[in-house]
Amino acid sequence: MKKIYLDNGATTMVDPAVVKEMLPFFSDVYGNPSSIHQKGQEAKRYLTEAREDVAKKLNAGYDEIIFTSGGTESDNLAIKGVAYANRDKGNHIITTKIEHPAVLNTCKALEKEGFEIKYLGVDNEGFVILDDLRKAITPKTLLVSIIHGNNEIGTIQPLEKIGNICREHGVMFHTDAVQSFTKVPINAKKVPVDLISMSSHKIHGPKGVGALYVRKGTKMASIQHGGAHEFKLRAGTENVPGIMGFAKAVKLSSDSDAKRIAKLRDRLISGIEKEIHDVKLNGPRGEKRLCNNVNIAFANVEGEALGSYLDVSGICTSTGSACSSHSLEPSHVLLAIGLDKGLANGTLRMTLSRFTTEEEIDYTIGSLKKYVEKLRKISPLKRVLKDVL
Amino acid sequence: MYSKKVMEHFRNPKNAGELKKANGIGEVGNTACGDVMKVYIKVEKGIIKEAKFLTFGCCAAIAASDAVCAIVKGKTVDDAMKLTKQDVIDYLGGELPQLKIHCSILGIDALKAAIKDYKEKHA
Numbered sequence: 001m002k003k004i005y006l007d008n009g010a011t012t013m014v015d016p017a018v019v020k021e022m023l024p025f026f027s028d029v030y031g032n033p034s035s036i037h038q039k040g041q042e043a044k045r046y047l048t049e050a051r052e053d054v055a056k057k058l059n060a061g062y063d064e065i066i067f068t069s070g071g072t073e074s075d076n077l078a079i080k081g082v083a084y085a086n087r088d089k090g091n092h093i094i095t096t097k098i099e100h101p102a103v104l105n106t107c108k109a110l111e112k113e114g115f116e117i118k119y120l121g122v123d124n125e126g127f128v129i130l131d132d133l134r135k136a137i138t139p140k141t142l143l144v145s146i147i148h149g150n151n152e153i154g155t156i157q158p159l160e161k162i163g164n165i166c167r168e169h170g171v172m173f174h175t176d177a178v179q180s181f182t183k184v185p186i187n188a189k190k191v192p193v194d195l196i197s198m199s200s201h202k203i204h205g206p207k208g209v210g211a212l213y214v215r216k217g218t219k220m221a222s223i224q225h226g227g228a229h230e231f232k233l234r235a236g237t238e239n240v241p242g243i244m245g246f247a248k249a250v251k252l253s254s255d256s257d258a259k260r261i262a263k264l265r266d267r268l269i270s271g272i273e274k275e276i277h278d279v280k281l282n283g284p285r286g287e288k289r290l291c292n293n294v295n296i297a298f299a300n301v302e303g304e305a306l307g308s309y310l311d312v313s314g315i316c317t318s319t320g321s322a323c324s325s326h327s328l329e330p331s332h333v334l335l336a337i338g339l340d341k342g343l344a345n346g347t348l349r350m351t352l353s354r355f356t357t358e359e360e361i362d363y364t365i366g367s368l369k370k371y372v373e374k375l376r377k378i379s380p381l382k383r384v385l386k387d388v389l
Numbered sequence: 390m391y392s393k394k395v396m397e398h399f400r401n402p403k404n405a406g407e408l409k410k411a412n413g414i415g416e417v418g419n420t421a422c423g424d425v426m427k428v429y430i431k432v433e434k435g436i437i438k439e440a441k442f443l444t445f446g447c448c449a450a451i452a453a454s455d456a457v458c459a460i461v462k463g464k465t466v467d468d469a470m471k472l473t474k475q476d477v478i479d480y481l482g483g484e485l486p487q488l489k490i491h492c493s494i495l496g497i498d499a500l501k502a503a504i505k506d507y508k509e510k511h512a
């Protein structure tokens with residue numbers, strides 16, 4: 001049976017054109033870009049081209065792109081890099097309660113080293129409250145790190161407004177754009193953001209490669225020591241095949257794809273809302289939601305059980321409760337938007353891609369209806385949604 | 390991540406549903422901590438003639454509730470009270486992920502609550 005893959009927030013299929021692009025860089029263009037002979041310089045030229053391709057997507061300069069091993073490393077480099085390099089100015093960092101663990105746990109690690117972290121709450125759609133941000137900034141604040149497109153509930157934060165507040169106070173601004181990159185346009189020349197994390201495997205590129213945009217003039221320390229690669233900010237011989245694949249994936253992405261995916265997203269949301277009672281969409285609707293994200297709570301149904309029934313019928317999704325992913329607490333993001341724990345445990349995330357079809361969406365709606373009914377029949381809970389909201 | 394046997398019980402729980410003529414009902418858990426399980430038993434002359442369950446929980450929770458009901462059918466109430474988590478795990482093919490062991494315990498707790506309910510009503 002062909003799988004219906006609705007877990008593109010976790011990772012995506014590598015586009016065949018990306019695979020094709022990468023292949024010569026294993027056994028033909030295999031030089032080390034730091035080598036001064038022809039083989040090395042050949043690789044260096046391609047590396048520079050790839051850097052320009054990624055930069056172009058953000059309207060940034062090529063020397064503002066640092067290639068890394070992925071989103072996690074980019075987040076670590078951005079936050080620790082700024083924290084360590086600017087310790088003399090203060091020890092305060094502001095982030096949110098809805099960050100990816102790559103940011104949350106980096107901040108927690110810094111807390112142990114004496115940094116103070118403020119974790120901002122969000123409203124019931126997952127938006128940062130701008131006034132709270134303003135009030136949280138102190139003379140000791142070095143950095144604000146706020147996720148652009150939320151990986152669980154799809155909320156897209158207003159980067160420009162947040163960036164302006166940071167600018168007013170002379171504070172640096174990092175955003176984790178791992179989920180939003182290529183889906184939501186970011187113009188680094190216009191938006192006052194200093195650091196942007198990106199990852200290749202969320203956009204049909206290979207795993208283990210990503211980038212960090214670092215605005216020219218940003219005072220940064222490297223956190224991995226070695227050679228002078230990546231403008232001295234990230235030591236280690238560059239993953240040339242991976243970077244070439246990443247750049248190709250960036251070039252293949254388009255605004256028209258994002259629009260088409262958003263239509264499919266809305267078809268899935270409205271189909272579920274029409275066919276199944278007592279469901280709640282988590283996160284906002286429309287333009288302020290990632291084009292490929294659907295996150296829905298089904299009252300009285302447990303998410304992992306629902307996900308497993310879908311899996312048995314060939315549909316890959318993920319749960320909102322972290323239960324299936326090795327911890328028993330409901331998702332910190334769902335709790336941050338004030339969702340009841342029972343509903344948080346009854347939440348399913350479905351994330352689309354440009355390879356998702358209308359047929360797949362319709363089949364998924366039908367399967368969801370069937371399995372939600374089945375699970376509700378054997379559920380001891382008979383709660384009505386409006387009583388738990 | 391689950392064994393075949395667990396998935397079988399999850400996909401086709403034979404003992405799922407309400408038992409209208411139950412004379413003992415036990416419910417444990419709450420939505421705040423995760424799973425909720427309700428076990429219904431019909432006891433005649435000290436023997437559990439029928440057992441059914443309703444569960445809000447993950448695959449392991451559903452499979453474990455189904456297993457508990459299957460195991461205790463035909464047992465005396467006193468024997469059923471001796472059920473251990475290992476009995477449930479063994480019945481499910483001998484393995485349950487470490488994080489899901491609590492599901493089997495919850496199933497047993499629901500059963501014991503049902504037996505207690507029966508005993509209180511029929512003391």
Ligand SMILES: Cc1ncc(COP(=O)(O)O)c(C=O)c1O
Pocket residue numbers: 009010069070071072073075100102147150151176178179199200201208209210
């Ligand atoms: C928002 C966000 N940040 C960071 C990451 C980590 O990226 P990577 O898997 O490339 O390390 C992910 C992906 O899991 C993500 O969704």
